[in-house]
Amino acid sequence: MASTEDKPANKENTSSWKDSIYNPRTGEVLGRTASSWALILLFYLVFYCFLAGMFALTMWVMLLTLDDNVPRYRDRVPSPGLVIRPHSLDIAFNKSKPLEYAQYVQHLESFLQSYNDTEQEKNLDCTRGDYFNQEDTEEMIKKACRFKRSSLSLCSGLSDTNFGYSEGRPCILLKMNRIIGLRPRGDPYINCTVKRENPIQMQYFPSEGSIDKMYFPYYGKRIHENYVQPLVAVKLLLTKEDYNKELAVECRVEGSDLRNNDERDKFLGRITFRIKVVE
Template sequence: MDAKKEQFYQRPPKLGKWEAIRLFLWNSETGQFMGRTGSSWAKILLFYILFYAVLTGFFGAMLAVFYQTLDPHHPKWQQEKSLIGNNPGLGFRPMPPESNVESTLIWYKATDQGNYGHWVKELNKFLAGYEQNSLSGASEQRIQCDYGRPPPPGKVCNVDVKQWNHCTKANSYGYHKSSPCIFLKLNKIFGWVPQYYNDTNALPNNMPEDLKMHILGEKNRNPKTIDTIWVSCEGENPADIENIGPIHYIPSRGFPGYYFPFTNTKGYLSPLVAVFFERPKYGVLINIECKAWARNIIHDRFDRRGSVHFELMVD
């Protein structure tokens, strides 16, 4: 009896490292592969196949239910209920190189084609979508609009940048002549309708005087044209105002109202304003702020709402 007990509690023989690995991979005495028999492997494999099949089916069903709540053409959360809110931001082009993405400085040498070439290429890339045939089938949706003649349902207004005088691709957007064009655009907000400053007796006090005179003149010439989101650009500091030189807005001084609201119609083009800086002072950094003007546009420089800041330096 004592001999049997000693044999029962006897330690298994100590195996070497490679022998232990070999025995783990295949134990011929027990028929185990990596610690499990064939039936054990079959059961655990079947379990995980069923488990992941059910998990995949559940995820697919939930995804299908989620997509039923979405409209591919209309966002579920709009304007004040959305993350972007109902106050559009103002953007500018061309943008600095990606290596300096945080910068807002447009700096180049007008006498060096390799130097100003980046800005011209950036504008070419940006405006490519505004070519009539740039989007397949989109050109059929675009029509020429005017004040009092908005686009009918299913159509969008065209933006013909080929006729913008100094600010065209053929003219290198004025960069080779030290008279650059900066393009402005409003961020798209679905369903947002601008409230125009079409009452010349109720213009805000902080609106530039030259813009007030422009609005008054437009109202006298053609009252329909004051249904516009107006644009102003000016130097931020007295020195900037002195150095910025004459400014021209092409094709007009604002975004015409017939481009709004944005409803995600195929082929839609955001309206643009090209700001032509005719004679900025050479070799001087000029701080510029541009603003979009409508009653429901709030200017907030910190949150970049309704206005945009950039610097211009021409050597």
Template sequence: MSGNKESSDGGWRKFMWNSEKGEFLGRTGCSWFKIFMFYLIFYGCLAGIFIGTIQALLLTLSNYKPTYQDRVAPPGLSHTPRSDKSEISFKMSDNSTFKKYVDSMNELLLKYDEDRQTAQGKYESCGENPDTYKEQGGLEEGSGQRTSCRFLRKWLGDCSGLTDNTYGFKEGKPCLIVKLNRIVFFRPKGPSNNSTLPEALQGKSYNNLIPVYCKNKRPEDASKIGEIKYFGFGGGFPLQYYPYYGKQLHPNYLQPLVAIQFTNLTIGEDLRIDCRVFGDNIAYSEKDRYMGRFDVKITVNS
């Protein structure tokens, strides 16, 4: 037994270092050098191929515009506050039930404060009436950062948070802030044919404006929603805020907003409301809740 153990220990030690042949772990120094050089060259070539592939890919990408825009097909329409399953439910008498909604609107509108839009060279006045696109060159012209049109939260009237810091929730008249998602160099087009618009919008002029309109989603809710007020640029998105040049060229960009206030919702009812933006190059999809439209369920309890 002891002889076998000594033989076993000696074999292990000899494998670790064989002084007779000058081998470490079964290989001579020359053998270890060759295998080290092989793997060094092998993995060096793999790294070179990987780096070269990435560099070739980067040459095909623009610093200013996404090559592929595979999110929501332009443009998407979103609203604040948002909640799980697009359901907004609260009690007028309990501030804690709508605090999260108020906080999200405060966060959105903070950058729209007038005193945050005074820096020269970053912001400029583009008028208080809808106007045509504000062209500031191409994406690749390298003329520096573009200026942003000012958009003041006071233009949102009763939904600005300046006169009512609960945005109507305390009185059972909740507000929604609506915006189009940012699409680099996208130019929305206003409706050219009024006959395609809802009856309430027909007969009005929408030059340089993309109107927003909300109504009951279910026929049985038609008499339960009451008057809907729109604040901003005539209830739509003015074209002078487009195109958007991206974060690198347009870091101070402010999206135009539309505020919607539901002033006479029936108390205690689950009301499903559908809102849409109307333009010639704006499509809708019932499969995508925010593609050119959204629907939201609002429940006001006393």
């Protein structure tokens, strides 16, 4: 049986624990009076408002140094990559089965919609061979040079709606990635080769696979909204000896200072794709 001396001790311990949360004698909550809590809360309120103000000021100053239309740092991608349409690095089809190449034809037709003559009439007929430099104006909207799909001739999809796939002589469209402010030196053009001993005849549209300087520089998506990249179409003139074989085709940007031999980036200024036509 517990002694009567233990009861006051237990009562004192309980009272001490409750007093640590709220002490009715001093009015303290968690060891602080109301005024003490008010002061410390005021301190942290002022402190965090100061930090928020410093952060907002820093962001505001940083945003003042940025341009809404042009990235501040553009040194990581000095040269453009090269891409193809149809958007596939492995093109294989039977020229006698329209369903097998229909996807490629539809992709090309869809891609060329923005190059329709009716769309390109909105753009300017620029001077060939010269950069189309534009000064800053109040409107800030940059004009674009005209590139009509009809300039792709046999690969335009106008005279041959199958882009040569039905006859086993397919068209491949190539374009460079957009880089703001790029002005390539020299006269860039696209050159394609097949990795085998016997060369394959090819046709280029525009002639010689040229990329005119008038499509440079590019000023950015927001202020150069009507801009379209210049295209080069390559028509592979395959023969019966070329059918049923997988051919590796490499295309490069030549004739300028644009890089096309970086072993760390296989798509910088060049691209390799495979094509197989079944008879």
